Amino acid sequence: MARKQGSHSQVTGPLVRAAAERLFARHGYAAVSMRQIAAEVGVQAGALYNYTPDKQSLLFGMMKAHLDELLAAWAAVPRGNRPTEALEAFTRFHISFHLDRPDAVFIAYMELRSLDPANFAVIEGLRRRYETELEDILRRGKATGDFTLPDTRLATMAVIAMLTGVTTWYRDDGRLSRERVLRIYWNMVRKAVAA
Amino acid sequence: MARKQGSHSQVTGPLVRAAAERLFARHGYAAVSMRQIAAEVGVQAGALYNYTPDKQSLLFGMMKAHLDELLAAWAAVPRGNRPTEALEAFTRFHISFHLDRPDAVFIAYMELRSLDPANFAVIEGLRRRYETELEDILRRGKATGDFTLPDTRLATMAVIAMLTGVTTWYRDDGRLSRERVLRIYWNMVRKAVAA
DNA sequence: ATGGTAACTGAACGATTGTTCAGTTCAATG
């Protein structure tokens, strides 16, 4: 046996990336073997190398794609001019985006150490660019007097940590609706940075 | 060659646990081999099995020790009666404790998925007990009217995530002193839950 | 001094790892 019926790279390729993402998120990059990924796709391990030069590229590719998409999606979000409005937009965007992609988020935050130094530099740069988006909002709000922030960088990290934390406990079929979570978090953020 | 000069289990034992903790934190449980740990200690891989029945126990042991210590340390912290005082005590304790043990904290949060189901249940239970300490404070503060919290459980998770996030960026030789970080974070927490 | 035991070596084990590749089968083109 060799090629399967109805097999196409346009079909198998996405399946490979999806299986890898799911498994990496569940068990961690180092704990997942190429054979496990292949089994999930329904293929032999060797076939994966039609879709990635190696295991590391599989990880790097999905992390880069995730961060590119994150930055692009935020760039497309309409936001008010005033810092408070921008901060609310960011809060709601960040939570929503992350809740929609729990696996990708988990990998992006947990598997940084599994990246080659060169790949790490790229991903770290993108992550930093995203943080700067929030930092800029906070800085503007501080300048206008809308926010009270002893240290803007620290506030940036604190808010991001708090928002990203949602992914660790939120369940779609849980006690709280998504909209309710968004509202409560926005309220906490608003008060935390309030003048 | 066999036994080294001056070798004692009281010396080597802690060295093994320290090396494992450092390496697990740096590269992840699955990515670290027993031979790497042994090399860090200056010993052959087989010698490690005088100090642990297997690799999994090494991980479980350090996570359990960490959480036991965390709960004991918090129990020993003097705190005021009023919810606001208790919350401040918790905030300062949590950050301080975590900044003192970056590796143990990292492992406790990242390697949950590397635990056997039985071990996971134990660790998860301890973690939950710790979260409940904060949740109780918030609940009391809500009852007395000191705090405004639409959802106590959500607030608990948000605050813990924010506080634990400190470990991802804080450096002892960094821009901000520890005391300054403590103060700023307490201010944000205070405002976030304020009535 | 000597025997016992604690601490360790070094080699080995079966299993599994990422990756390669010659060969096989299917889909699409002419």
Added chain:
DNA sequence: CATTGAACTGAACAATCGTTCAGTTACCAT
């Protein structure tokens, strides 16, 4: 319908994995 290239198998590769163990050495109580 013949041919070509894409998609995949199945076996193999060297390396490494966690773990075991017989043997060797150093420490310590007697």
